[in-house]
Amino acid sequence: MLAAVSTFALEGIRSHQITVEVDVRRGLPTFTLVGLPDRAVRESRERVRAALLNSELGFPQQRITVNLAPAHVRKAGASFDLAIAVALLVATERVPAEALAGCALAGELSLSGEIRPIRGALAAALGARAAGHSRLLVPSANAAEAALVEGVAVSGVPSLARLADLFHGRWDPDPVDPALPARACAENAVDLADVRGQSDAKRALEIAAAGGHNLLMVGPPGAGKTMLARRLPGILPPPTFEEALEITQVHSVAGIGSGRLAGERPFRAPHHTISPQGLVGGGARPMPGEITLAHRGVLFLDELPEFSRTAVDALRQPLEEGRVEVMRGQRTLEFPANAIVVAACNRCPCARPADRCDCEPGQLSRYRRRLSGPLVDRIDLVCQVERVPAIELVGDAHDNCVSSTDVLARVVAARSRQRERLRGARALCNGDMDGRLTRRQVPLNGELAARLLAVRSRIDLSGRGHDRVLRVARTIADLDERDTVAARDLDEALAYRVDSWEALAA
């Protein structure tokens, strides 16, 4: 007898439909698995056999051939177990074939017949919808996550025995509620008001959030750079449903999701010893890197000059295109990677205040040269973070500190102005605009244009630097709810400019 069942294989963060075909016929009892399975898939024979026998569903003493189609795609992981087991049940006529019409499934089996959770359930549900299935059966633990996808009826199944009951109409699964985000606990949330002083850095964060600009914070250790960066997701507009779905999909594939829809933007702070693969994704079985895990959120690179040169250089493509391409074997995988990068470094290797610094000029230029070209070229703002005098840390200073809620309101307003203006363009916010779009979107009147020209001769501003100043000035005007860029916006943007890295290294 022949049977075919649909399941899904993860490739990058997307899923591909895989058809599990089972042929059972008389002959010496063998169990052959073909279709480029990896080790974990080949071992699924043992799990399937034990799970079927322990669920008292019987295992055929016949010649069994399982094919995973399309046969040229490499299959990895244990999520094919359930489909193989069900296809066997159909092929041996223990389950009616009609019960599986329009139905896809995914799950890992334990030897006892229980169904274990899998990675990427959300991706599987999206794949099921794309492939036109009306029903998806997943492990109970993944049901709520998969149910976030509309248009597919998702059921959670605890065990193989229950699944057989379901197909025979002897059991009805509980309806599944989509896993909407847990209500954020206000007590745990980080707030800008917790940070004393640092009004300059807070302003820079606000501009970065409002325009989606990448930011470099310069200051000694312990000044509060990490603390400030951690508060950036909180002043970004909450993710839309589509964005939240993207975030959840990525995290589910990486196995770090909470099983619920993401309610907050991610904040990732990889250590500076990270490899290029860890940062942008890759590996024998390509996994998303930190920049993908920070998708639609914030990637914080503390001690930027300590990161390896190759790792930082690998960020060039994601920063320019908002996505990463990873090449493995004959395939190219694409991961989304649209995050705001916040980098931090010290002013010099010894990290002491300028008047007590005893770095050699050579050391200093070596340190700054390690701020790699491509990344610094994509940073729009630089701000200083100095240690706050102890006197400001005591007492109740909350009175004059702005809270994240106030900043968020301004950021949301500025973002909606940008969306209005950039309608039809390829960019969503000012930080996404390329050079040509920038010059079209930020027209300067004669006086301002002449002024900027004069500036360029005086302070050695490159063409790229010029565009970045315009972008930031545009965001400052947006925060101020003005349609045209004024002189003081340009002045402020100039004061935030990042020197070209050649200038830094000199």
Next chain:
Amino acid sequence: MIDVCDPCLRRSLLIAHLAPRIAGLLTQPRGRRVAGLLALPEDQLLAAAAGRRIGEALAFLESFDADAERERLDLPGALAVCAHAHAYPALLGDLDDPPAVLFGAGRPDALVALRDEPAVAVVGTRRASPYGAEVAYSLGRGLGASGVPVVSGLALGIDATAHRGCLDGCGLPLAVLACGPDVAYPRRHRSLHERIRATGVVLSELPPGTAPFLWAFPARNRIMAGLARMTVVVEAAQPSGSLITSDFARDLGRSVAAVPGRVTSRFAHGTNGLLRDGAVPITGTEDVLDELFGVDVRRPPANVVRAPVPEDPVLREVLDAAEQSDSIDSIAERTGRGAAEIRAALGRLEVDGHVVRRALGGWERRA
């Protein structure tokens, strides 16, 4: 301009030939022993420095051909004057061991200008603090604009900053190197080296093409002290090469001056020590001019002393606050204004030339 007599050229090239041997000879490279060595007559110099390579050195002297060497030196922009030439700076004659030949690259009339105007050496540490760099720049610029030639060593830090100030003040820069005058050392100062050759002159007692040797640095310092009527030390630790220069200047009976520094900074130990020993305290270009020409005889041109104060009261307030504080937050505290407003004001002040931004942020008032 090549104006050298045979014995002087022979001696200079012998020293250049022995340069690697001299390097090996000195146990205390930063000391002043080398000065005595360079004053020795030829036979004693050979005995002291040539060692086992004496045969080689004698062969060099044997085959010495003054006319061929002169021809080799005579390249466009090259300069060589011996102690007997008219253009040789007379002040160098005060040294116990004046260089036999001064090799140079740049404008030949620069040496003539030294006859009419007293030069000032501005020297200091290679690890200049922002404060030291600011003072060195403003002294270089002020002296340059006042028509006083500025002598320095093209080293990193104070030296280069003083040269830059002098160039920006349209003055006459003189750089004295510890290698051939055509060798840009340190390499990072290639473009500065080029600019100095175009407007002033680069000098050395070593012929073109000679690499820098450790012993040549203190030897170079004696030439700087000898060329200048006055030596100003901007920032120096203790011990330091700049203090060697000021020691030479003191031995020559020239004025020694120092810029007061923070007592907690180790790069002020040398300069504050000089002040304690009676050096002239320098707080600006005016002090140098007063010491050189007498009180109030000569003033620096008004426009180089300070950029004109901005008219806008907000800008003026931020500028004053910026002078006394390091971060935007402390400016905000002083002025009671918001961070955004201060950023905008600083951007404006920079565009208008009142402040300069340091790499990676931080502002300084332009001197």
